Amino acid sequence: MEKEHHFIDKYLKPLSIKSETYPTGIGDDCAVIDSGERLITSKDISVSGVHFPKELDPYFIAYRSVAIAISDIFAMGGTPTAYLLGITHPKPNDSWFESFSRGLNDFNEDYDVNLIGGDLTRGELNISITVFGQAPDNLLTRKGANIGDLIFISDLLGKGKKGLIDYRENRDNDTNHYLKPKLPISLMPKLKQLVTSCIDVSDGLLIDLKRICSSSNVGAIIHLSEDIYITDEHDLIAGDDYVLCFTATAEFKEKILALNSSIKMIGQIEEGTKVKVLNKNNEEIKFKKDGWEPFESI
Amino acid sequence: MEKEHHFIDKYLKPLSIKSETYPTGIGDDCAVIDSGERLITSKDISVSGVHFPKELDPYFIAYRSVAIAISDIFAMGGTPTAYLLGITHPKPNDSWFESFSRGLNDFNEDYDVNLIGGDLTRGELNISITVFGQAPDNLLTRKGANIGDLIFISDLLGKGKKGLIDYRENRDNDTNHYLKPKLPISLMPKLKQLVTSCIDVSDGLLIDLKRICSSSNVGAIIHLSEDIYITDEHDLIAGDDYVLCFTATAEFKEKILALNSSIKMIGQIEEGTKVKVLNKNNEEIKFKKDGWEPFESI
Numbered sequence: 001m002e003k004e005h006h007f008i009d010k011y012l013k014p015l016s017i018k019s020e021t022y023p024t025g026i027g028d029d030c031a032v033i034d035s036g037e038r039l040i041t042s043k044d045i046s047v048s049g050v051h052f053p054k055e056l057d058p059y060f061i062a063y064r065s066v067a068i069a070i071s072d073i074f075a076m077g078g079t080p081t082a083y084l085l086g087i088t089h090p091k092p093n094d095s096w097f098e099s100f101s102r103g104l105n106d107f108n109e110d111y112d113v114n115l116i117g118g119d120l121t122r123g124e125l126n127i128s129i130t131v132f133g134q135a136p137d138n139l140l141t142r143k144g145a146n147i148g149d150l151i152f153i154s155d156l157l158g159k160g161k162k163g164l165i166d167y168r169e170n171r172d173n174d175t176n177h178y179l180k181p182k183l184p185i186s187l188m189p190k191l192k193q194l195v196t197s198c199i200d201v202s203d204g205l206l207i208d209l210k211r212i213c214s215s216s217n218v219g220a221i222i223h224l225s226e227d228i229y230i231t232d233e234h235d236l237i238a239g240d241d242y243v244l245c246f247t248a249t250a251e252f253k254e255k256i257l258a259l260n261s262s263i264k265m266i267g268q269i270e271e272g273t274k275v276k277v278l279n280k281n282n283e284e285i286k287f288k289k290d291g292w293e294p295f296e297s298i
Numbered sequence: 299m300e301k302e303h304h305f306i307d308k309y310l311k312p313l314s315i316k317s318e319t320y321p322t323g324i325g326d327d328c329a330v331i332d333s334g335e336r337l338i339t340s341k342d343i344s345v346s347g348v349h350f351p352k353e354l355d356p357y358f359i360a361y362r363s364v365a366i367a368i369s370d371i372f373a374m375g376g377t378p379t380a381y382l383l384g385i386t387h388p389k390p391n392d393s394w395f396e397s398f399s400r401g402l403n404d405f406n407e408d409y410d411v412n413l414i415g416g417d418l419t420r421g422e423l424n425i426s427i428t429v430f431g432q433a434p435d436n437l438l439t440r441k442g443a444n445i446g447d448l449i450f451i452s453d454l455l456g457k458g459k460k461g462l463i464d465y466r467e468n469r470d471n472d473t474n475h476y477l478k479p480k481l482p483i484s485l486m487p488k489l490k491q492l493v494t495s496c497i498d499v500s501d502g503l504l505i506d507l508k509r510i511c512s513s514s515n516v517g518a519i520i521h522l523s524e525d526i527y528i529t530d531e532h533d534l535i536a537g538d539d540y541v542l543c544f545t546a547t548a549e550f551k552e553k554i555l556a557l558n559s560s561i562k563m564i565g566q567i568e569e570g571t572k573v574k575v576l577n578k579n580n581e582e583i584k585f586k587k588d589g590w591e592p593f594e595s596i
């Protein structure tokens with residue numbers, strides 16, 4: 001059995017690029033962050049058998065785990081820059097690390113981020129990512145939604161759910177949104193001056209929009225339409241989409257929709273505390289749940 | 299089964315205190331760090347059955363997990379300020395969280411740090427901590443040791459090992475160093491101007507001193523003496539001590555020893571690449587291993 005430092009030295013250190021902001025690279029007790037700017041940071045955990053299938057290629061475990069953590073940086077209007085990586089693994093080997101580190105490398109290139117440190121230890125497979133990003137001048141929080149604001153999503157719902165089905169049916173994985181989530185990297189710089197609140201849809205549109213409503217002390221109405229999902233209305237509670245759900249005042253509606261044809265207006269913020277979904281006849285559609293909840297099924 | 303937000307809202311949010319540097323508290327996609335200063339950060343994972351006994355009181359799981367992560371901040375001469383907390387738990391309940399959050403609260407008070415965010419999800423019990431600290435003007439890295447430097451430890455070795463034995467024998471836990479590691483909070487401000495390299499002894503003195511030697515391209519000789527451990531020479535490879543092992547030029551020897559009577563000089567840096575332990579007759583003592591290694595026994 002190889003030791004911890006074998007895997008760190010061989011596979012992870014080469015991914016850690018020293019820079020002015022992150023001058024140390026992997027190899028000491030701590031990583032240094034010398035930004036001088038306001039930072040945002042977030043931690044996200046992906047567990048084997050819970051957040052990804054147990055038999056998933058380590059390349060995709062890496063890519064997906066970092067992607068869904070970095071998604072929180074975009075959700076606040078930030079620019080992702082770096083991350084710490086915690087790997088708990090029952091029995092690592094070179095083959096696993098070779099594939100896993102390729103996934104990290106591809107993600108780092110796709111989103112221009114840097115691995116700056118972390119930990120490797122023994123246990124059930126668990127990937128813990130702490131992400132860092134430059135904070136925007138105006139943070140996009142969950143609590144800025146106001147009554148009358150319009151509600152948008154940055155792309156169609158349901159791609160994550162479909163990606164997992166495709167993966168199980170052994171379909172081509174190269175553009176699979178569950179395995180390699182595409183994040184709104186090019187949209188955010190143009191969008192961030194126009195919105196009042198924002199969240200990434202990780203657990204499901206309804207549960208995540210409820211988080212905005214709860215933080216902003218408002219309610220919301222969604223007008224269900226076929227052009228906001230790819231399969232059916234259950235895509236509203238599917239999660240794993242990593243699209244942005246955001247609110248904006250009505251004056252910016254056209255400007256926002258002109259940014260990208262994938263952006264859809266889905267409803268508006270109302271008084272109250274509830275998130276209601278209405279069909280074309282303005283009848284309320286009830287859902288059995290709002291989205292994914294880690295402790296629901298146990 | 300309660301949901302994720304129940305535990306976060308009830309037990310973790312009250313521990314998150316808004317401040318100028320950490321203005322947001324728990325409750326959005328990211329935490330904000332508005333320090334304007336150079337930061338250091340590190341990630342450390344504690345796994346049930348690997349890093350702590352499975353049946354351990356959650357109070358101690360919390361205290362110990364945060365302590366051993368914060369130890370890395372002291373090892374680089376920093377001042378710990380905050381941490382992100384990732385909890386993977388198979389089936390949380392209020393009783394577990396009540397005890398766990400008391401452990402966090404006591405640690406936060408003992409070391410003046412703040413919980414600023416994190417994640418809670420489902421899986422085998424795994425506590426992932428990302429710590430933040432103010433960086434000192436001169437970082438205490440592993441690579442600053444020079445030939446001729448003296449080697450010191452900040453306190454006796456073996457307290458962690460004895461703490462675990464005591465715990466198993468149901469002895470009083472209040473001052474147990476395995477369950478509630480004491481970190482060198484008061485020593486560091488006085489020490490940090492005097493040392494050339496530093497590491498915290500987490501996995502064992504020999505393995506951690508070797509990390510300094512490897513980073514500094516030097517070797518080391520330890521003169522074994524009964525006044526550096528509490529039980530026997532196996533305390534040199536026991537780990538879980540979280541004392542500092544550091545090097546300094548000979549001119550500062552008396553100044554360093556005068557800082558605290560618990561500080562011991564244990565050897566000196568030499569040419570070469572090896573760490574040798576000599577007994578009183580200058581005979582080399584061989585150890586079967588250097589310290590704790592997560593993947594050794596599998």
